[in-house]
Amino acid sequence: xxxxxxxxxxxxxxxxxxxxxxxxxxxxxxxxxxxxxxxxxxxxxxxxxxxxxxxxxxxxxxxxxxxxxxxxxxxxxxxxxxxxxxxxxxxxxxxxxxxxxxxxxxxxxxxxxxxxxxxxxxxxxxxxxxxxxxxxxxxxxxxxxxxxxxxxxxxxxxxxxxxxxxxxxxxxxxxxxxxxxxxxxxxxxxxxxxxxxxxxxxxxxxxxxxxxxxx
Amino acid sequence: xxxxxxxxxxxxxxxxxxxxxxxxxxxxxxxxxxxxxxxxxxxxxxxxxxxxxxxxxxxxxxxxxxxxxxxxxxxxxxxxxxxxxxxxxxxxxxxxxxxxxxxxxxxxxxxxxxxxxxxxxxxxxxxxxxxxxxxxxxxxxxxxxxxxxxxxxxxxxxxxxxxxxxxxxxxxxxxxxxxxxxxxxxxxxxxxxxxxxxxxxxxxxxxxxxxxxxxxxxxxxxxxxxxxxxxxxxxxxxxxxxxxxxxxxxxxxxxxxxxxxxxxxxxxxxxxxxxxxxxxxxxxxx
Numbered sequence: 001x002x003x004x005x006x007x008x009x010x011x012x013x014x015x016x017x018x019x020x021x022x023x024x025x026x027x028x029x030x031x032x033x034x035x036x037x038x039x040x041x042x043x044x045x046x047x048x049x050x051x052x053x054x055x056x057x058x059x060x061x062x063x064x065x066x067x068x069x070x071x072x073x074x075x076x077x078x079x080x081x082x083x084x085x086x087x088x089x090x091x092x093x094x095x096x097x098x099x100x101x102x103x104x105x106x107x108x109x110x111x112x113x114x115x116x117x118x119x120x121x122x123x124x125x126x127x128x129x130x131x132x133x134x135x136x137x138x139x140x141x142x143x144x145x146x147x148x149x150x151x152x153x154x155x156x157x158x159x160x161x162x163x164x165x166x167x168x169x170x171x172x173x174x175x176x177x178x179x180x181x182x183x184x185x186x187x188x189x190x191x192x193x194x195x196x197x198x199x200x201x202x203x204x205x206x207x208x209x210x211x212x213x214x215x
Numbered sequence: 216x217x218x219x220x221x222x223x224x225x226x227x228x229x230x231x232x233x234x235x236x237x238x239x240x241x242x243x244x245x246x247x248x249x250x251x252x253x254x255x256x257x258x259x260x261x262x263x264x265x266x267x268x269x270x271x272x273x274x275x276x277x278x279x280x281x282x283x284x285x286x287x288x289x290x291x292x293x294x295x296x297x298x299x300x301x302x303x304x305x306x307x308x309x310x311x312x313x314x315x316x317x318x319x320x321x322x323x324x325x326x327x328x329x330x331x332x333x334x335x336x337x338x339x340x341x342x343x344x345x346x347x348x349x350x351x352x353x354x355x356x357x358x359x360x361x362x363x364x365x366x367x368x369x370x371x372x373x374x375x376x377x378x379x380x381x382x383x384x385x386x387x388x389x390x391x392x393x394x395x396x397x398x399x400x401x402x403x404x405x406x407x408x409x410x411x412x413x414x415x416x417x418x419x420x421x422x423x424x425x426x427x428x429x430x431x432x433x434x435x436x437x438x439x440x441x442x443x444x445x446x447x448x449x450x451x452x453x454x455x456x457x458x459x460x461x462x463x464x465x466x467x468x469x470x471x472x473x474x475x476x477x478x479x480x481x482x483x484x485x486x487x488x489x490x491x492x493x494x495x496x497x498x499x500x501x
Contacts, residue, residue: 045238045241047238047245048241057465058461060418060464061460061461062422063421063423065422065428066425066436066453069453070457074454077261077450078256078258078450079255079258080255155331156330158330158332158333159330161332162428169330169333172336173336176341183337183342185341186336186341189333193328193329194324194328197327
């Protein structure tokens with residue numbers, strides 16, 4: 001434990017930073033793309049609807065390991081050269097966006113159809129309906145699924161270790177190679193992951209309670 | 216319009232023209248996208264027949280077929296451990312005795328919050344030093360099973376909590392013990408509620424078996440790696456393997472959805488899959 005504290009604090013901090021970067025960037029991009037996909041899925045434009053549906057089916061069902069390998073080692077073969085970290089982010093985002101799309105769509109569907117119809121019948125147009133009726137209710141119902149999504153993205157960032165990107169999981173195993181401290185090293189990483197996950201869950205719970213609508 | 220949300224009204228003549236224009240534009244855009252992708256593949260030579268040749272040679276097809284069987288073995292092994300373990304954890308978490316409830320809750324929360332890969336590394340690099348050094352099959356299956364059991368525990372628990380309280384109260388009122396009420400009244404009904412969600416979780420287990428790549432267990436992903444190092448056709452091999460994974464998982468998802476619809480119709484209630492399966496990768500929605 002002493003060795004871990006004295007020699008490896010810097011390394012742990014750097015690894016945690018990289019994990020945070022992978023998670024943060026992928027999560028934000030996934031939500032943004034998920035929003036576009038969800039719009040496609042509920043839009044009256046048939047080809048866009050079909051595209052989004054197929055996209056979601058593919059990327060919800062693909063193992064991230066396969067996708068990471070395909071992006072990291074496959075893209076250079078078709079003459080697209082990007083760095084390891086952006087490559088991993090691309091793979092994480094592609095999968096995350098599929099789940100974000102479903103989360104958003106489910107959230108929108110929790111808003112009763114009657115409310116939209118009522119709003120339309122009193123003369124509201126599309127924009128105000130989304131802004132004042134659908135979004136406020138849908139977003140509230142999405143808080144906890146989004147926390148779940150965030151934790152999923154966080155855990156999926158560990159996949160970067162497979163291609164040797166020095167985030168938390170990779171760093172822990174490389175420290176273990178040098179020091180052979182047994183379980184301790186790994187438990188530190190587990191504790192860090194758990195702390196972030198549970199922290200996010202706690203924040204989500206608070207937000208949910210704070211903005212809850214009592215009907 | 217059944218697939219769309221009512222947020223978009225049934226469109227009038229002017230809007231219909233708009234829909235037609237945007238439809239045409241989006242078709243062109245999507246075609247353009249596919250054309251660019253196709254061109255990239257074509258130009259880099261990835262589509263050359265010689266690069267696909269190895270993949271459909273009988274011995275390689277047999278090799279990948281074997282690998283798929285191993286994937287199934289790993290997934291089945293993990294599921295066989297995770298189901299009973301998840302049930303025990305769920306029952307423990309629902310228990311009224313704190314010394315039984317707290318440890319179960321802690322285990323569930325821990326394994327939901329930790330990446331499978333980290334647990335796999337623990338089994339590969341840390342535990343052998345303590346004399347626990349099983350076959351690679353178990354180094355893959357045990358971590359997957361541990362993480363999956365935490366998810367399944369939450370699915371079981373959600374099923375029990377989704378039952379009306381009156382079921383349990385009525386059972387207690389007619390003189391059953393707590394154990395009897397759970398075994399004979401609550402659990403059978405809860406199980407029926409969560410069966411589709413349990414099937415849906417199989418997708419997660421199948422996905423996680425791709426970590427065979429890391430532990431060198433001869434399932435699909437690792438066999439793909441071997442094939443790539445023999446033939447050098449990386450994109451082609453990994454693409455085929457990825458498609459196989461997607462097909463298997465789509466079939467599992469479809470089965471889960473059909474089951475859900477069938478069971479929901481039988482009790483003329485709401486779909487439970489939507490309640491339980493809003494998950495990313497490993498966590499069911501609470």
